[in-house]
Amino acid sequence: MSAAGLERVDPALVPSVLLANGASIPAIGMGTFGSDSVSADTVAAAVKDAAIMGYRHFDCAAVYGNEAHIGKALKGLMEGGLKRDELFITSKLWNDKHDEGDVVPAFEASLQALGLDYLDLYLIHWPFPNHHAPGVDVSARAGNAQPYLHEAYMKIWRKLESLVDAGLIRSIGTSNMSMAKLELLLRDARIKPAVNEMELHPHFQQPELCAYLRAHSIQPIAYSPLGSPGRPERDRTPEDSVDIEDPVIKAIAGRRGEHPAAVCLRWAIQRGQLPIPFSVSGRNLLSNLKAAVSASLSPEDMAAIEGIDRGCRLIKGQVFLWKEGQSWEDLWDMDGIIRS
Numbered sequence: 087m088s089a090a091g092l093e094r095v096d097p098a099l100v101p102s103v104l105l106a107n108g109a110s111i112p113a114i115g116m117g118t119f120g121s122d123s124v125s126a127d128t129v130a131a132a133v134k135d136a137a138i139m140g141y142r143h144f145d146c147a148a149v150y151g152n153e154a155h156i157g158k159a160l161k162g163l164m165e166g167g168l169k170r171d172e173l174f175i176t177s178k179l180w181n182d183k184h185d186e187g188d189v190v191p192a193f194e195a196s197l198q199a200l201g202l203d204y205l206d207l208y209l210i211h212w213p214f215p216n217h218h219a220p221g222v223d224v225s226a227r228a229g230n231a232q233p234y235l236h237e238a239y240m241k242i243w244r245k246l247e248s249l250v251d252a253g254l255i256r257s258i259g260t261s262n263m264s265m266a267k268l269e270l271l272l273r274d275a276r277i278k279p280a281v282n283e284m285e286l287h288p289h290f291q292q293p294e295l296c297a298y299l300r301a302h303s304i305q306p307i308a309y310s311p312l313g314s315p316g317r318p319e320r321d322r323t324p325e326d327s328v329d330i331e332d333p334v335i336k337a338i339a340g341r342r343g344e345h346p347a348a349v350c351l352r353w354a355i356q357r358g359q360l361p362i363p364f365s366v367s368g369r370n371l372l373s374n375l376k377a378a379v380s381a382s383l384s385p386e387d388m389a390a391i392e393g394i395d396r397g398c399r400l401i402k403g404q405v406f407l408w409k410e411g412q413s414w415e416d417l418w419d420m421d422g423i424i425r426s
């Protein structure tokens with residue numbers, strides 16, 4: 087129990103993973119996207135509680151609109167004795183800052199809002215420069231929407247590399263990338279991506295992309311690891327399935343006396359992907375962190391979960407499309423061809 091009355095998991099017991107560049111990252115993090123429904127203050131209060139409970143890895147982003155609030159929480163924690171080098175803090179470049187001249191100022195704004203003097207990880211949030219206002223319908227399109235343009239992406243990547251050179255970022259990475267796009271980046275990058283943050287949960291396992299990442303020493307970070315039950319209405323379609331209601335997950339959870347969410351997280355960690363579940367509930371935050379130190383799933387349980395993959399992508403990204411008549415599949419290069 088901590089001084090704040092919160093039950094704790096010793097962070098030293100939480101496994102960590104070494105990235106290809108030698109940096110160490112805790113095997114579970116806390117997501118900080120309030121899905122347009124949880125206020126910035128509430129998320130920041132949850133970050134504070136989470137750190138007291140033993141979380142050390144926080145997945146932030148400029149577009150979540152709460153970095154300054156989280157920065158205040160981190161400041162309070164560090165004044166209370168938590169050291170900067172015990173934390174692993176990620177932020178992300180949003181799609182409206184893809185112009186070459188906007189990258190460094192956007193990074194500096196996140197760094198300043200978070201009250202830090204370096205970031206552990208900085209990601210390009212989406213490979214498209216297509217911006218949409220928070221909360222808009224999935225049919226909304228940016229006026230100047232564009233497809234993936236590799237030359238433009240590399241101009242941003244070069245800026246990230248320069249921020250690594252300047253000692254302001256420890257690791258850089260991608261998010262929502264396909265194999266086809268990563269292939270080009272790996273060909274042209276001076277500093278290779280250390281991670282790719284991507285949607286991963288039992289009903290959406292992306293085995294080919296995960297194998298590709300492993301083969302290239304890129305660490306997958308698993309977003310929406312519980313199947314994002316709180317995601318905004320605009321990100322729901324009738325064919326979506328619910329991981330934590332899957333009979334296989336529920337049966338394993340029942341046998342272990344755990345919530346199905348804990349099984350999703352245990353599976354993720356054992357599969358070698360780093361889950362970043364979001365929660366603002368103290369009980370859920372603790373249960374999620376405990377999943378990182380709980381007993382291993384048996385090979386039979388792991389195989390049973392492998393068998394429930396439905397290829398069910400929840401965050402389809404429709405708002406990033408760039409012309410009429412497209413479908414969300416055009417964003418993901420499923421046949422290996424980058425759409426233009």
Ligand SMILES: NC(=O)c1ccc[n+]([C@@H]2O[C@H](COP(=O)([O-])OP(=O)(O)OC[C@H]3O[C@@H](n4cnc5c(N)ncnc54)[C@H](OP(=O)(O)O)[C@@H]3O)[C@@H](O)[C@H]2O)c1
Nearest residue numbers: 117118119309310311312313314316347363364365366370
């Ligand atoms: N890179 C990207 O493009 C991208 C995209 C999406 C998300 N992300 C990151 O990934 C993080 C996680 O994704 P997500 O928020 O979409 O989905 P998620 O973590 O799969 O699900 C979060 C939801 O699950 C509930 N929950 C959490 N723990 C639970 C538990 N133990 N039992 C039952 N319910 C539980 C939460 O509600 P309570 O608050 O009530 O617990 C919340 O509604 C985000 O916060 C963000 O940092 C990144």
